[in-house]
Amino acid sequence: MEHKDDPSQPPHPADIVTGNYAGWKNSAVEKEVIVIGGGVSGLTAAKTLIENNITNILLLEADSRIGGRVRTYRQGNLSVEEGAEWIHGGERNTLYRLAKELQAVVPCVPDDAWDERVVTNNGHKSDPSKFEVVEDLMEEADTNGILEPYYHTGYGQFYLDRFPKVYGKGWDSTLGQAWLHLLEKTVNAEEGTNNWLDMSARDADQYVAKGQDHHWRDGFDTVVKYLQESIPDEVIRLSSPVCQIFWDQDDGQGVGKVLLVTNNGRSSYSAGRVIVAISVGYLKERHQHLFRPPLPVSLVKDLNSIELGVADKIQIGWEEPWWGSKDPLSLVILWKDRNLPKDMEWLYGIVQIFSVNQHPNVLLAFVTGGEAKVMERLPKDLVKRHLMHLLATTTGIKVPEPILFTRSQWGQNPWTRGSYSSYVTVEGDGNGLHKRQRLGMPLNNSLGKTVVFWAGEHIHNTRYGTVDGAMEVGEQQARRLIRKMKEECGDHNNSKSARVVNGNK
Template sequence: MEHRGDPSQPPHPADILTGNYEEWKNSAVEKEVIIIGGGISGLTAAKTLIENNITNILLLEADIRIGGRVRTYRQGNLSVEEGAEWIHGGERNPLYRLAKQLQAVVPSLPDDVWDERVVTNNGRRSDPLKYEVVEELMEEADTNGILEPYYHTGYGQFYLDRFPEAYGKGWDSTLGQAWLHLLEKTVNAEEGTNNWLDMSARDADQYVAKGQDHHWRNGFGTVVEYLQESIPDDVIRLSSPVCQIFWDQDDGGGGGGGSKVLLVTNNGRASYSAGRVVVAISVGHLKERHQDLFRPPLPVSLVKDLNSIELGVADKIQIGWEEPWWGSKDPLSVAILWTDRNLPKDMEWLYGIVEISSVTQHPNVLLTFVTGEEAKVMESLPKDSVKRHLMRLLATITGLQVPEPILFTRSQWGRNPWTRGSYSSYITVEGDRSGLHKRQKLGMPLTNSSGKTVVFWAGEHIHNTRYGTVDGAMEVGEQQARRLIRKMKESGDQTYSKSTRVVNGIK
């Protein structure tokens, strides 16, 4: 829902041009570089610029906090992740090496400590060995070359084609189809997609894994704090949503290649001017708002590529107690097979939940994912209703009374106006067919009509092989900042030249 006149929300289109361009231009606070977006990619870009002695910068963050889709929720001694959950990989992942350097890596729990169960939605135990079918198919999908025949179709089609043979006799029975449903929802959660048939198999094939997952000690917010330490407080301006970006304007505001980019924030109540701008906002927000944000509009080719990518909605629900109540002291992992579909209408979003498991650092806290349309429905419900529905499901699948929890939290990334999605973007099938095969096309900077490169792009969605990861967002933020620095050097920007001489002098 739009809130007209509320600076904490994106402006309503009718409100955008109520100001005067000349007034905005004349009152603009001048900076050398402005970064839009205080997520991991934007923070990394700021850190990289500062480390290269480009300090006359400003980072504009629309929200009341930095970190973007990294958000650690803390309650007493408990810390859980509403956003990014894992460091994906070991020594090959620079984020893992950073966490290790900060002594912030938490090892995964060994397999033999878990209380693992497979049950139907009515609480009946089922054959846990069939879970190997799910695991083996997901591993098979990572085999080199196996997805090539599916490059012009959906990623999920590979699984639909392979499932009957992998499952064997009874694959089309009620129980077999419940396992297929579990596989589908598991893949959607793994990839962050709304629908596994909507994700291009070519895009899925380009992701490069870097080993086992790890957790951050004391929360993923540790990496936000690490990045923030390098950035002076006065560089970051919170609650400053950008509502207009004049990136190719003459002195009269009518278009014609001015040397500066003019940014208007807070529904016209503040303005800033910079020689270069890094746009590091969520691709979900960018897709929704680009027509209102950019003056002149973005190039048609870039808009076409933006329309070829989606940001999935994958939400978390976390519920915790002081001690386990599920019949054992071990951390719980329960897979749910929906053999019956008899829920009341308002509870049908629960069909999107196929696994509930303990959080590594807090085994008495249970975590579940819900994706796509079910996630959107869940987000629309009152928090108390979501809690009540989940507790009813837990009672049914365990056959036990569920005590009142001490912690309950759910994410709403789809409803968040600054994200409009969660952790992973994906090229759609139609996007692949229209020609977007490599994400770096989305990272090509904008050059104005005077030939000056003025707008640079950052964010996880630009990384070809590590999209949907924090390390991918960091890498893109650094790459785009270094690209900007090279452009400054090539054009002989005065401030950059001075900074370079100082650095060389130290060397």
């Protein structure tokens, strides 16, 4: 599939024909369960339902592809990840164990195999030992109890308070502040946050690490293909954006089904239950237009307490390395000077450029937050020229024309409105969202029937922002739905038996 740099916009609610509920209901295709969203969480939910003999289901995906924020881009014999990059952890991670079972894990590149360079933005060599300050502080943040005094403030405040002591003399110099800037951008990329001061320190402390990062041998979409194998083709409907979800309508028959309208009102579906597995960024943007009646006030409050960060990738590759070494490159950039032209200032968000796994001739840079949003709006060729200028300036070598260039635009993507990791804001923590599982509490309609279930990485307390977390939530919510079906079926049978007994009396 050809890579699309500028995704189309989602349907606007004004495009939907209003007042046609009866028509949509009469023409609706009947299903037992409908899953909304074809990312790994939705796919896992569908797979779990099918494995438990619930087969009259449908998965509706707004985009023309499945996978969500897992997106592997291929060009010739090169492949890069525009979405999820790593399996975060080893044997303790179920996704790692799956990848190992599929013989799809690539051995990690040894630390001594890298061509490591630490330079200023003008290309002058700098003391690499100071990088230990960054590593030490990020490890310290993972220490049990260390963040508790910061629970009512931003995660970044911990680093701002600790940096002068750990860095030592000169922390407030131009070079020291350049290292602090590098620390900030590294943390933002690690956490997927727009601003490290906006992320709740309590939320950051909830995350549980599971070991070293690993790569997929043939691309992260291996897991998408694995999940898809268990789902019949006719179950998945691509290019089917859900525009309206009537989740609590009185049908006069006490059935209480959910009615979904897609494709600007052109199609409709009815189901006893739905699993909503869409990006929290899109959910925040569209919930007022999607749900009829509106979502409960308490749930909306919790949704407004969480953000989906924008962490984009820029990848650029050549036939072979040009930087004077065949080893994979790790280039750390210290921004001592801020003298770029205004249209290039987004480059201040790039502090590390490194080779991607298995392709040392392809370089990757992360850019987050405000700089990412600026980059996304620039023409692709201009972004390429800017990055090539930065590489030339920092290495002192003329950069040849690349054979591969791609950049992600997760903030502009109409179906995600952000990238890989959500975070509870400081304000959200103050409003009482201390545990993310509240976002996963299902909705009951007026008849007392549980009809809407939630999935996605943003619901996982300890593994948010990870593919394994998204998969785990998808399975959990599918199993929760199955239990509810059994419970309600049992209640129905008991009521029926009682009516028979009372009739015999």
